[in-house]
Amino acid sequence: MTTHHEILETALARITAGYVFPEKTAAIDAAIRRRLNEGAYQDLDVRELCERVTDDLQNVCPDKHLRLLWAEEPQSMDEEPKDVARARFARYARESNYGIRRVEQLDDNIGYLDLRMIAPADLGGPAIAAAMRLLAPTEALVIDLRQCRGGSPEGVQLWCSYFFADDGVHLNDIYERATDSTRQYWTLGHLAAPRYLDRPVTLLTSDLTFSGGEELAYNLKALGRATLVGRTTRGGAHPTDRIPVAPHVTVTVPAARSINPVTGTNWEGVGVEPDLAVAAGDALKAALEHLRKQIG
Structure with a gap:
């Protein structure tokens, strides 16, 4: 069974590598590690861990696409072939x-x-x-x-x-x-x-x-x-990658950002x-x- 520490190590590595605002990743990493060291996640089950970590992520960086998500059904930890992923999404879109x-x-x-x-x-x-x-x-x-x-x-x-x-x-x-x-x-x-x-x-x-x-x-x-x-x-407002970090846990990492040509900004957080x-x-x-x- 994947431990809370392993889940968070993998999630933080993915955020550091992929988040669209790299200048914010050090603060995100430090905040979650501080909470981990304080024992804030110690007595939580994995679903509760996802909820608590998501709150903590968005407290330090108010990005609604930056989340740890729980899924009832276990997911494969192997990277899904692109053609399989496309077929799965096409079926969902059709339905x-x-x-x-x-x-x-x-x-x-x-x-x-x-x-x-x-x-x-x-x-x-x-x-x-x-x-x-x-x-x-x-x-x-x-x-x-x-x-x-x-x-x-x-x-x-x-x-x-x-x-x-x-x-x-x-x-x-x-x-x-x-x-x-x-x-x-x-x-x-x-x-x-x-x-x-x-x-x-x-x-x-x-x-x-x-x-x-x-x-x-x-x-x-x-x-x-x-x-x-x-x-x-x-x-x-941020296009987002979804990355499995444990059989029931996915981290969502905003990997891009919108820039409106009229306003020069976007709707993120507001x-x-x-x-x-x-x-x-x-x-x-x-x-x-x-x-x-x-x-x-």
Whole structure:
């Protein structure tokens, strides 16, 4: 059985090697070792260890993607072959309908899209195009991100592209520590369904909206293309590696960071603020009232 000390040694090594802010790793390492030496983790089971260490990690470095996660089912400690990992994720994306929970025409010809995950563009492209074809005749649109927990930067790029006229809009940049390089994300020139232009768009947000869901909201807000309604989002802006450190434990290490070309920053730790702040449960009603005034 892997000891707490072994779990933490492996996790700290992974954080030191991969965290996107290398200048912060010494403080992270010192804080967790201090807590270990104080006996803070001594009487905890492994699940409790994950929770306590996550709290301690985020106290010293408030990055919501920096976590130690417990899993009920044991996982292999061998590195999963890339083709196996891709097949497993493709199956998950397909079973989740590529994040598209519901597409509907509401009263007054307002479209409604319930989006729970941002699928990678290469997997979700046909489903995303099908949704946008169904929404094309509407006069205004609500995208519900209140339960969207994350996804792919390329998927965000594809979704955003439907709301701009061409490929000339700079959406986001992502800096990656491992390669010391920055990738730019621009709107795409070719899409498989009609673009949704010259009509109002609202996004519903909550304190559960996270990561890729937040990027979609942040990009469209920064570019003035959508009105956000609901609550400030959870605040996780860093693309993250998931690395097994014990049969039931994974460390998540942010390995990259977003840099918005409009704001020069991102939503890490602060979330994306709505334009119209209402309780998450009231967001759809408020968004529909807002849209009806615009199209009425």
